[in-house]
Amino acid sequence: MNKKGTIFTYSIVYSASEAFSDKTPYVVAIIENGEGKFLSRIDDYKEEMNIVVGMDVELIDTDTDIPLCKIV
Numbered sequence: 001m002n003k004k005g006t007i008f009t010y011s012i013v014y015s016a017s018e019a020f021s022d023k024t025p026y027v028v029a030i031i032e033n034g035e036g037k038f039l040s041r042i043d044d045y046k047e048e049m050n051i052v053v054g055m056d057v058e059l060i061d062t063d064t065d066i067p068l069c070k071i072v
Contacts, residue, residue, distance in 0.1 A: 003059040005033030005069070010051055027051055031069055043070045
């Protein structure tokens, strides 16, 4: 799988189920990587980050339920 991609669309989650409430706010995004699109969570989201469609990301972890990407 190609580890480089771009944000196709995203959502910032401020209110989550109990299982994820300690991680809010967090970003879930659809990542486009040339091979297709997949759902991902963006690592280390901070509210001062300016997340935008088209932003470059890199896949850093696939051992979780939802793959984890970081902004590059």
